Amino acid sequence: MKRNIIYSFFIALACIGFVACDNDDNNQGMNLPEGSKPSTKFTLGNCEDEQNAKDAIKMDVKTWGDGKTDKEFASIELFGDGHFLITTPNALNAPKRATDGTRKANRPASILKKSGKSPMLTRTNIDNGTEDIDNGLYIYGTYTRVKDGVYKLSNNTMIEIKDGVVKGTATVTYTNRYGVSITIIVSIDYNYKQDAAIRQLCRSWKFNESEVWLYANNTCFAYGKQWMKYGRVLQEVTLSPEAKKWGFEEDDVLETDDCCKRIVFSPCGRYICFYADRSIEVGHWEWTDMKNGVLRLWEPVDLDDDDDDDDDDWADVTVRFDGKQMYLYHDFMDEENDIVFRALGVSTFSAGF
Template structure:
């Protein structure tokens, strides 16, 4: 749920003199339902490792030994067989400081678009390689040719000249035109073997997004979006209070094109959201409280971590994952409160 909706609701309802309980029904339904809150116990998922789980890693460029143009600043191999290249055209990410858990304030939502300029994709070849945001990123598939060599879907090749498992190493990069470059790389911090990471770090299909909204403790609305046969459906139920104050169904959900139908999490701290209209968001995650399944997320290209970050609760059951969000914002004694549940199934 976007900040502008929370804020606009607060301003409008405050000016109209909204009171906490407009009806007995609103008061009765003001309690957050059990299904909207995570279980106390954090258990792990029950999914087989993806086909390329052992290849999952992120290489950051330390130096480029060539007079040729630097083609990438990092490359990440995902466990589902896809890769993500970050090019020098992408903005420089500020140095990451140690995050501290903080209560979400309603300004963000983990799987909603967060860029001021959305990242459009376009196909660049018949193998499904895509340019993202006018060449800032490249996304495609990879094949492991042997123990030391990977071929990307754009026909470029990366060959390891030594073991980067120690943290640093050297690779030979041959671009799609056959030009070779030696590149010094470092291995991003990761822990592929940690059980929480093995549960989370994979490709997920978004089954549904469900949310409840309250104002000063009174129930306003319940909405749900879900995927069925490649199409997004939604259902919204408004309370009498919402109808009285002129709140409409369209106020609660962004257009269907903003539905995140797929997300990839990596053990290197990257997650990528794919939207129905072809937009893509690239962001970062880490466990802020791993034993309780609390995840912190942020935009790596925003200087102020508070501008786009938050904490969510993750729960697994079998091959499903649920991500619970809880946002609130106060303005002129009015408090808007939104809880949401994102449901995913492993694989895509």
């Protein structure tokens, strides 16, 4: 995962003599901007179920045919918005990120900013709209419900759940793009449906706007805002005179290509970010404090991390709902050479796509 550029600048600032301030309480005396902090109470939104909400399901392969043919996928998940995500066996063999919750979180200024040195670029098949993520680790596309338990996928395959059984394990007939039918046994994940908070979170969300404030020892030195207009990401960045003196530029704070224009949360612990430059990243999420709406986000696969620093492999964010809108707040702090760095931000999304 890419080390935060801004964090590296702070190390440089310490080297050129930035004067640190004594501060026993990082919040004491700080005049935090309006809108940068979530409300104290976590309440649910009022989003209707998505069109395919009753079809949402995750199937993990336990047995593939008679064992004589290569396994074509390790799991398949149907989302309530009518899309699917296939996880291939190669994804299971990719290097895994650690999930040690005790380490620091050095995160970029924008919580949903792309993290890889090489973006997980997609190849889009114009004929059917199916996208190949990161050279085949994942396949993303749309599905059509033919009838109960039978689904046609946009990559010219078919899934049929035998006898409509959706609890525990199930027998599934998978017909691949060559017309070969294979009987597989899968384990079913669907028990999330009874949880109201998960039903509100887990859907497709489209980006509205985001704001970020960067601080050094309680002094704000940069502000950035992004928003959508006619399908394009626009932004403005304000740097203090000191930030300019230190060599900060606008793209050290925000870049339009890094904007997550759509995010999908899966009820089975997955999220997918679709960025403005048409790259896609697949990650995992879990509640760390459901009562207060706190999520942990991380990427399960470590494809291009060429250092031993795992500080920035995860991030905790606070979720707030307001009707059909969702707000994701972050508040990250770090310290180097007596300089306390803090980044606050909020991203706003609307339900639906």
